[in-house]
Amino acid sequence: MEIIDRITEIFRKRFGNAPAHLVRAPGRVNLLGEHVDYNDGFVLPAAIDRATYIAFSPTGTRLSSLVAVDLNQEAFFSPETIPSKTQADGSPLPEWAHYPAGVMWALLEDNLSAPALNAVYASDVPRGSGLSSSASVEMAFVTAWQTLGGWTLPPMQRALLGQKAENKYVGVNCGIMDQFASTCGVENHLLLLDCRSLEWKTVSLPENISIVIADTSVRRKLTSGEYNKRRAACEKAVHLLQQELPNIKSLRDISLEDFNRLSKQLPEEAAKRARHVVEEIERSKQAEALLEAGNVQDFGKLMNQCHVSLRNLYEVSCPELDVMVRVAQSLEGCYGARLTGAGFGGCTVNLVAREEADEFARSLAKGYESETGLHPEIYITRASNGAELLNY
Ligand code: NG1
Numbered sequence: 001m002e003i004i005d006r007i008t009e010i011f012r013k014r015f016g017n018a019p020a021h022l023v024r025a026p027g028r029v030n031l032l033g034e035h036v037d038y039n040d041g042f043v044l045p046a047a048i049d050r051a052t053y054i055a056f057s058p059t060g061t062r063l064s065s066l067v068a069v070d071l072n073q074e075a076f077f078s079p080e081t082i083p084s085k086t087q088a089d090g091s092p093l094p095e096w097a098h099y100p101a102g103v104m105w106a107l108l109e110d111n112l113s114a115p116a117l118n119a120v121y122a123s124d125v126p127r128g129s130g131l132s133s134s135a136s137v138e139m140a141f142v143t144a145w146q147t148l149g150g151w152t153l154p155p156m157q158r159a160l161l162g163q164k165a166e167n168k169y170v171g172v173n174c175g176i177m178d179q180f181a182s183t184c185g186v187e188n189h190l191l192l193l194d195c196r197s198l199e200w201k202t203v204s205l206p207e208n209i210s211i212v213i214a215d216t217s218v219r220r221k222l223t224s225g226e227y228n229k230r231r232a233a234c235e236k237a238v239h240l241l242q243q244e245l246p247n248i249k250s251l252r253d254i255s256l257e258d259f260n261r262l263s264k265q266l267p268e269e270a271a272k273r274a275r276h277v278v279e280e281i282e283r284s285k286q287a288e289a290l291l292e293a294g295n296v297q298d299f300g301k302l303m304n305q306c307h308v309s310l311r312n313l314y315e316v317s318c319p320e321l322d323v324m325v326r327v328a329q330s331l332e333g334c335y336g337a338r339l340t341g342a343g344f345g346g347c348t349v350n351l352v353a354r355e356e357a358d359e360f361a362r363s364l365a366k367g368y369e370s371e372t373g374l375h376p377e378i379y380i381t382r383a384s385n386g387a388e389l390l391n392y
Pocket of ligand 1: 129166
């Protein structure tokens with residue numbers, strides 16, 4: 001495989017011998033349950049067939065050297081430099097290196113061994129596109145350090161370590177969905193996760209259905225600030241609703257009926273954000289039964305409703321995502337289309353009849369390009385396994 005050949009070749013040139021190990025950790029696409037993972041809701045992602053790959057060897061010293069092939073940059077850190085986010089020479093750690101350094105930090109915090117490594121890594125998950133490139137980097141490094149550290153943790157525990165790195169070191173207050181999907185992915189299956197209990201199961205997608213990802217090519221900006229604001233609005237809504245319903249702990253605990261009754265008491269913005277979450281949790285509760293009954297039509301309608309809600313209530317869409325969704329929904333064979341991930345740019349996810357998928361991808365690219373002048377990337381994806389050590 002091209003990406004593996006590339007990183008092993010670069011590893012040999014940079015470090016003078018072959019890497020001892022190779023790992024991969026996939027990105028993810030989410031079909032339903034958007035912006036609910038940090039509200040204790042249900043999500044329905046799948047790990048995709050695009051991933052971050054790391055070629056690595058232990059160094060036997062304190063110093064880790066990392067080469068990010070996609071950025072053509074290198075960084076150096078040790079357990080001593082990690083707390084100050086600096087490199088071994090005292091210069092600031094580049095932002096991309098906060099992800100691996102954050103993973104080492106989270107492991108050491110939990111008293112797990114994270115020996116220094118020489119590593120070369122690359123990814124074919126597009127960055128800033130809603131497909132969790134950051135979680136795939138985190139989970140690839142958790143897997144690398146599990147390999148070298150002589151410890152083994154269940155997948156969900158590893159996902160929580162990746163989330164801790166992102167929350168506490170990188171500084172994005174994300175939920176568990178991305179790290180979970182990147183770690184627990186199962187080939188040809190969707191994953192249904194209860195973000196409160198962390199219980200999860202696989203759900204099969206009917207045979208004759210394809211998942212098509214459409215990348216608007218618009219990269220999101222200011223995401224972490226906007227993301228954290230959405231999260232704060234949800235927390236504020238819970239806090240205010242607790243005056244009437246003291247037992248609720250998150251928006252998961254409020255029924256649509258109660259919300260309809262009480263939402264007038266919330267400030268306008270908090271009411272809109274919370275309505276999206278309460279209704280989206282209702283939608284995602286219906287997903288399993290619909291998919292198990294093979295009712296892709298009704299499941300697709302929920303995806304379409306989700307997009308409207310993300311656009312009008314949660315306000316995380318953008319004109320390009322809206323065009324991509326509108327064109328998709330007008331095409332033959334499309335059951336549902338919506339933005340996926342945090343929003344503000346990036347990708348849409350589409351459920352399409354398998355025999356129509358190639359034609360759908362062509363027409364969607366054409367329609368999107370003629371309306372926006374932008375050249376999108378559209379591909380049919382396969383649900384893949386989660387993070388793993390590769391035999392090599
Ligand atoms: P992406 O699009 O991968 O950044 C983000 C969060 C998720 C989840 C979704 C919205 C990060 C790293 N992840 O996903 O936890 O909240 O938005 O459903 O910010």
